[in-house]
Amino acid sequence: MARRDGPFFPFQQLREEMEKLVTDFFGPQGYAGSAGMSRTFPPLNVWEDGDNLFAEAELPGIKPEDVDVLVVGRELTIKGKRAGGEVPEASYHRRERGTGDFSRVVELPVEVDAEHVQARMSNGVLTITLPKAAAARPKKVQVQV
Amino acid sequence: MKTSQSTVQSGPAAGQAERTRSGQTYRPNVDILEQPEELVMLVDLPGCQGDQIDVRFEDGELTIHAPVAPRQPAGTRYWLREYGVGDFYRTFRVSEQIDSQRMHASYAQGVLTLHLPKVQSAQPRKIPVAVGG
Numbered sequence: 001m002a003r004r005d006g007p008f009f010p011f012q013q014l015r016e017e018m019e020k021l022v023t024d025f026f027g028p029q030g031y032a033g034s035a036g037m038s039r040t041f042p043p044l045n046v047w048e049d050g051d052n053l054f055a056e057a058e059l060p061g062i063k064p065e066d067v068d069v070l071v072v073g074r075e076l077t078i079k080g081k082r083a084g085g086e087v088p089e090a091s092y093h094r095r096e097r098g099t100g101d102f103s104r105v106v107e108l109p110v111e112v113d114a115e116h117v118q119a120r121m122s123n124g125v126l127t128i129t130l131p132k133a134a135a136a137r138p139k140k141v142q143v144q145v
Numbered sequence: 146m147k148t149s150q151s152t153v154q155s156g157p158a159a160g161q162a163e164r165t166r167s168g169q170t171y172r173p174n175v176d177i178l179e180q181p182e183e184l185v186m187l188v189d190l191p192g193c194q195g196d197q198i199d200v201r202f203e204d205g206e207l208t209i210h211a212p213v214a215p216r217q218p219a220g221t222r223y224w225l226r227e228y229g230v231g232d233f234y235r236t237f238r239v240s241e242q243i244d245s246q247r248m249h250a251s252y253a254q255g256v257l258t259l260h261l262p263k264v265q266s267a268q269p270r271k272i273p274v275a276v277g278g
Contacts, residue, residue: 043227047217056216058191058228060255089180093153096174097189109224124191124255125216 041102042078042126046109050138053112053130057104060124061097067121069128071114078126079103110136153177153184153207154238170234173209177237182268184241188257190233192216195252200259202245207237209257242267 042057057078059067067080084099111133119128176187190198190211199210211233242264250259 040227044225045217045223045227045230046225047221047223053224054217058189058255060189060191061187063254087178087180087185090178090185092176092178093184094175094177097176097187098174106225121254123193123195123252124189127216 040104041098042104044078044104044106046106048109048132051132053108053110053132055106055128055130057126058124059121059126062121062124064121067119067126069117069119069126071112071117071130073114074108074111075105076108076128076130077103077105078128112136153240169229170232171229172235173211173233175235179241183263184239184243184261186257186259186261188233188235188259189255190252190257191255192230193233193252193255193257198250198252198257200248200250200257202239202243202248202261205239205243207239207261208234209236209259210234211257 042059045056047054055076055078059080059082062080062082066082067078070077070079079102081101082097082099108130112130113133116131117128119126121127174189178185178187188209190209192213193211197212199208201208213230213232216230239261241261244262244264247262248260250257252258
């Protein structure tokens with residue numbers, strides 16, 4: 001993949017790629033409309049440094065054991081579920097937090113070393129560290145004198 | 146499941162992000178459910194520190210403010226940026242009589258659980274019927 005060369009790089013293509021996701025992370029009351037969220041869940045931030053790509057998602061109330069992170073080739077999948085937790089003897093005044101299964105697939109901009117991907121959850125934030133494949137890392141070239 | 150809007154009103158604006166004096170804040174998603182003895186609120190506050198979440202209840206107005214520190218250094222260039230990171234802030238007007246002394250909250254996995262016990266007189270009361278001999 002061509003390296004981006006300016007402040008505006010082509011993630012439009014990436015965004016379109018992600019529309020092929022599957023999700024039913026929305027409750028029976030039309031979760032999508034209530035908080036202005038899109039039907040894409042979870043929203044992702046993806047950034048990089050020289051050696052790694054990073055992907056982050058906010059997954060409050062989701063147990064680490066209920067989240068699966070898969071890397072196949074250049075495709076990152078985050079899937080899982082948030083339990084509904086119907087409470088007996090309760091009537092809901094407001095229900096904005098989605099429940100159910102979700103699955104999000106995103107095409108990564110560079111090759112990664114799938115064997116060494118790490119994921120951790122902290123206070124409802126999932127952070128995935130994806131080491132770039134050797135070929136995708138910047139190389140320092142010695143200047144001959 | 147019945148739904149009503151009468152007891153807790155969210156205010157004032159509906160929108161994902163709002164500007165306040167402290168800069169950009171985000172409006173957290175909430176579930177509010179009512180049980181016979183209390184209201185329970187579940188508030189999505191990912192990425193906070195539990196001891197920094199400020200919950201205030203005064204004159205029937207509940208305010209939740211949760212500071213969130215930036216997680217990436219300034220100048221980070223994103224391939225994808227689908228959400229912003231910043232403080233969470235939201236207010237509610239609660240018409241139910243709440244016993245503020247007994248309010249309590251806990252924070253786990255990025256979710257604040259807030260218990261708002263009703264004052265005794267607001268609770269349904271079962272009146273025992275004495276049976277004459």
